Amino acid sequence: MKIPLIKPFINGDIKKKVLEVLEGGFLTEGAVTKKFEDVFANYVQAKNAIAVTSCTTGLEIALRALSIGPGDEVIVPDYTYPATATVVTIVGAHCVIVDVDATNMLINYDAIETAITPKTKAIIPVSLFGNPLDYNRLNHIKEKYNLFIIEDAACSLGAEYKGKKVGSFADISVFSLHPRKFITTGEGGMITTENNDWADWLNSYKHFGMAMKNASREGTQFDMVGTNYKLSNVLSAIGLGQMEHIDDLLTRRKLLAGRYNDLLAEFVKISFPKIVHEGMHSFQSYCILTPMRDKIMNTLRPQGIEVQIGTYALHLHPAFQDKRYFTLAGDMKGSTTSLNNCLTLPLFHDLSEMEQDYVVKKVTELC
Numbered sequence: 189m190k191i192p193l194i195k196p197f198i199n200g201d202i203k204k205k206v207l208e209v210l211e212g213g214f215l216t217e218g219a220v221t222k223k224f225e226d227v228f229a230n231y232v233q234a235k236n237a238i239a240v241t242s243c244t245t246g247l248e249i250a251l252r253a254l255s256i257g258p259g260d261e262v263i264v265p266d267y268t269y270p271a272t273a274t275v276v277t278i279v280g281a282h283c284v285i286v287d288v289d290a291t292n293m294l295i296n297y298d299a300i301e302t303a304i305t306p307k308t309k310a311i312i313p314v315s316l317f318g319n320p321l322d323y324n325r326l327n328h329i330k331e332k333y334n335l336f337i338i339e340d341a342a343c344s345l346g347a348e349y350k351g352k353k354v355g356s357f358a359d360i361s362v363f364s365l366h367p368r369k370f371i372t373t374g375e376g377g378m379i380t381t382e383n384n385d386w387a388d389w390l391n392s393y394k395h396f397g398m399a400m401k402n403a404s405r406e407g408t409q410f411d412m413v414g415t416n417y418k419l420s421n422v423l424s425a426i427g428l429g430q431m432e433h434i435d436d437l438l439t440r441r442k443l444l445a446g447r448y449n450d451l452l453a454e455f456v457k458i459s460f461p462k463i464v465h466e467g468m469h470s471f472q473s474y475c476i477l478t479p480m481r482d483k484i485m486n487t488l489r490p491q492g493i494e495v496q497i498g499t500y501a502l503h504l505h506p507a508f509q510d511k512r513y514f515t516l517a518g519d520m521k522g523s524t525t526s527l528n529n530c531l532t533l534p535l536f537h538d539l540s541e542m543e544q545d546y547v548v549k550k551v552t553e554l555c
Contacts, residue, residue: 232355
């Protein structure tokens with residue numbers, strides 16, 4: 189039995205939306221992307237949403253919008269995809285890497301405060317795998333030290349904290365629309381912010397620095413140096429079509445995640461990452477913690493069950509050893525524990541109970 193880690197939701201209506209764009213002939217960013225942005229903003233209850241080419245480019249220009257660059261420090265967690273840290277060096281700032289809490293794999297708030305210096309300008313916490321952050325604690329740190337919060341919300345579309353969707357808690361939040369995400373455009377990202385001035389700057393910057401208000405083909409004006417991070421109508425049509433089904437897709441994911449929990453609960457060698465208090469997990473990825481992680485992964489993959497590690501511990505990779513660009517602040521015990529124990533199991537909209545039972549059977553045989 190072949191069971192993938194994830195499968196994108198692509199139905200006939202989504203294909204029709206893409207075909208309409210292709211037949212209409214306007215393939216670059218336009219009205220379809222604008223509608224996608226509006227639908228996304230409305231869903232996460234944010235004032236502004238700006239579509240970009242990826243979560244990575246979104247994080248980069250979020251830093252630029254806040255004038256963060258050479259001489260500044262930005263704090264990021266060690267247990268994350270490399271892009272969270274590399275964007276800091278791309279804008280010329282210095283990246284300070286701190287540990288995570290092994291119980292939930294999210295950034296360690298005490299470690300943040302220990303790492304803050306007069307040069308610290310921002311924190312990029314990651315709401316990893318769809319587990320929301322403790323925004324009350326983050327806002328306390330932000331106000332105490334006068335910092336910006338740029339949330340790497342790559343996996344957190346649909347997650348909630350105290351009944352409110354992730355996407356408007358941080359100064360700027362950035363989501364991923366990569367194929368590993370249950371709402372995907374193939375490649376792409378979405379930035380959300382409550383600050384209209386930052387939104388205008390971001391929108392201009394991704395359009396080559398063009399003055400967007402009252403712009404026309406005949407009267408185009410470029411107010412600053414920018415670049416091209418636009419998301420095409422073709423890709424936006426996929427995302428727009430998927431957003432029409434987001435509630436059903438989230439409900440299905442939560443149902444399957446709950447079923448995994450029930451089936452795995454009795455096994456002493458398996459535990460579950462803690463969900464943030466008063467948070468609602470979106471289960472972009474369904475993860476378990478087990479010391480048998482490598483044995484399970486190395487056994488199941490050849491059998492056609494696509495299981496995967498959680499993510500990476502940056503401090504173990506050569507790219508993050510250069511002290512000119514990176515500071516490793518702490519022993520990274522939480523991150524190392526997460527790296528060695530986190531296993532991601534298949535989870536997608538049409539995963540059947542029979543397939544799920546088969547995954548659980550294979551996992552538990554090894555535990």
